[in-house]
Amino acid sequence: MILWSKTYVTIIISILISLLNWNNLYAQNKMKQKDTLKFENKIVPDEIWRETYIALSHYPELKNTPIEFKFKKEIQKSFMQAQPKISGLLKNKNKRSYFVLISEQIEIEDVVFDVKNVPSEVLIGWIGHELGHIMDYRDRSAINMLWFGIKYLTSKKYIQEAERAADTYAVNHGLGKYIIATKDFILNHTHLADTYKARIKRLYLSQEEIMALIDEIDED
Numbered sequence: 001m002i003l004w005s006k007t008y009v010t011i012i013i014s015i016l017i018s019l020l021n022w023n024n025l026y027a028q029n030k031m032k033q034k035d036t037l038k039f040e041n042k043i044v045p046d047e048i049w050r051e052t053y054i055a056l057s058h059y060p061e062l063k064n065t066p067i068e069f070k071f072k073k074e075i076q077k078s079f080m081q082a083q084p085k086i087s088g089l090l091k092n093k094n095k096r097s098y099f100v101l102i103s104e105q106i107e108i109e110d111v112v113f114d115v116k117n118v119p120s121e122v123l124i125g126w127i128g129h130e131l132g133h134i135m136d137y138r139d140r141s142a143i144n145m146l147w148f149g150i151k152y153l154t155s156k157k158y159i160q161e162a163e164r165a166a167d168t169y170a171v172n173h174g175l176g177k178y179i180i181a182t183k184d185f186i187l188n189h190t191h192l193a194d195t196y197k198a199r200i201k202r203l204y205l206s207q208e209e210i211m212a213l214i215d216e217i218d219e220d
């Protein structure tokens with residue numbers, strides 16, 4: 001009986017030790033993973049590095065493009081916004097750098113929303129959409145960018161074109177399921193105001209259009 005207990009205790013202890021080791025190993029691996037997943041020419045806040053990494057990995061073209069992801073107190077009418085850095089606007093377009101501004105909180109019709117509570121896949125879709133804008137900006141000259149800014153501010157139709165282009169880039173880069181998650185999140189979120197949802201419906205690709213695009217890619 002005593003012998004059995006000893007064996008039993010030994011087994012329990014060794015299981016516990018290996019569990020502890022495994023946990024340690026796991027933590028180490030996680031650290032290592034984060035260290036090795038270095039972003040080139042990117043500045044990314046810790047809170048969103050994982051989502052940003054996944055979104056960026058779908059855009060190999062942006063590997064060398066300097067992008068700074070930055071939290072801001074509030075951005076008008078949206079959670080995120082991609083824009084070229086003013087300082088680099090006149091540089092050669094290959095050397096241009098960009099901001100992706102992310103609202104820490106967003107207030108839509110009196111309801112305050114915290115971006116850190118947004119599910120991961122929704123965040124990936126959102127970041128993927130913003131990277132789509134950067135893909136679109138990349139080929140534009142400085143004059144064209146300026147013209148883009150003016151038209152974006154003054155024409156609903158132009159906003160629609162730009163937003164749909166960004167969504168299309170994201171879907172064509174394999175982020176379709178994330179873009180759909182983002183759309184689902186916005187359109188089915190009871191806390192978000194109907195006027196905001198209507199704006200999203202009006203300006204962005206619909207879920208059906210995204211599904212059709214994904215099907216097209218799969219056929220290719």
Ligand SMILES: [Zn+2]
Nearest residue numbers: 129133163166
């Ligand atoms: Zn957009």
